[in-house]
Amino acid sequence: SLKFVGFDVRTAASGAQALQIAEEFKPHALILDVMLPDQNGFDVCRQIRSEGHNIGVLFLTAKDSVEDKIAGLTIGGDDYVTKPFSLEELVARLRALLRRTGATEVLADDEKIRFADLELDEATHEVRRAGKMVDLSPTEFLLLRYLMINADRVVSKSQILDHVWQYDFRGDMGIVETYVSYLRKKIDIFQPPLIHTVRGVGYRLRLPASK
Numbered sequence: 242s243l244k245f246v247g248f249d250v251r252t253a254a255s256g257a258q259a260l261q262i263a264e265e266f267k268p269h270a271l272i273l274d275v276m277l278p279d280q281n282g283f284d285v286c287r288q289i290r291s292e293g294h295n296i297g298v299l300f301l302t303a304k305d306s307v308e309d310k311i312a313g314l315t316i317g318g319d320d321y322v323t324k325p326f327s328l329e330e331l332v333a334r335l336r337a338l339l340r341r342t343g344a345t346e347v348l349a350d351d352e353k354i355r356f357a358d359l360e361l362d363e364a365t366h367e368v369r370r371a372g373k374m375v376d377l378s379p380t381e382f383l384l385l386r387y388l389m390i391n392a393d394r395v396v397s398k399s400q401i402l403d404h405v406w407q408y409d410f411r412g413d414m415g416i417v418e419t420y421v422s423y424l425r426k427k428i429d430i431f432q433p434p435l436i437h438t439v440r441g442v443g444y445r446l447r448l449p450a451s452k
Contacts, residue, residue, distance in 0.1 A: 243332070256280040263289055263296060270297035270338055275304045275313065283316055290317035297342040299335060301326070328406070332379040356392045357435060357448055359428065361385060370431045377427065380405065384420050385428065388436065388446040397443035 243250050251266050253259040256277045263271060271289070273282035286298050298320075300313045305323040313321045319338050322331060354361045358371045366382060368375040377385065383405045388396065398417045406416065421444060425436050433449045 243335070248335075254278070256282070256285040259285050260288060263294060268296060269342070270299060270335060272299050272301050272335070273318075275300060275302040275309065283312060286313070286318055287316045295342070297338040299338055301331070327380075328383070329379050354386065354389045356389050356446060358431070359389065359435060361389055370428055373431075375427050377424075380420060381424050381427070384424055388444065392446045395439045395442050395445045401443065 251262050251268065253262050256279050259271065259273065259277075262268065271286075273285055275282040277285070282300060282302065286300075289296060289298065298318045300318050300321045301324070302309075302321075303324045310321045310323075319341070320334050322334060354363070360369045361382075362368070363386075368377055368382065368385065384401065387401060387404050398414045401417050402414070405420075421436065421438075425434075429436055435446055435448065437445050437447055439445055
């Protein structure tokens with residue numbers, strides 16, 4: 242999901258891979274789970290700090306005790322987020338971390354996506370409809386981006402869950418309906434409406450059929 246908000250993302254399946262990426266890729270921030278298959282995230286953070294890397298470290302984990310939070314921040318972590326979490330909170334905390342560390346966000350794609358009079362700018366995280374700015378939350382932005390890159394195609398609720406929320410709200414189709422409703426109130430206050438429901442299937446971003 243972070244990739245769709247505009248971050249350039251590398252993933253690691255183990256602590257060893259995380260250390261390798263930190264050395265080779267030189268990221269501005271690391272998001273670490275405390276529970277990794279080969280070592281815990283605290284040890285990874287401790288090694289990164291011992292090697293002199295000034296990388297922002299955010300722990301994202303199910304370990305939510307006060308002792309774990311204090312341990313993570315004491316050994317060099319910059320922030321600590323516990324599961325379950327919202328995408329909005331994670332994005333906000335990551336951006337705050339990048340500001341504090343003086344890093345700039347590395348964007349994967351600075352091109353604009355356009356459909357009809359709708360424009361989405363991935364570099365600035367801005368959306369315009371008919372030339373007017375539309376204020377979206379991070380999740381609304383992800384949802385609109387997914388609809389736009391699939392314009393004129395029907396996308397199911399399960400596809401939207403997989404691409405926008407990934408595992409955070411797995412199985413909860415209601416969250417899709419809620420956010421589509423939010424998005425319509427911001428995007429489709431303009432004419433013509435662009436977000437259409439395909440009954441029993443999902444949604445489609447398209448221009449209304451000509452009469």
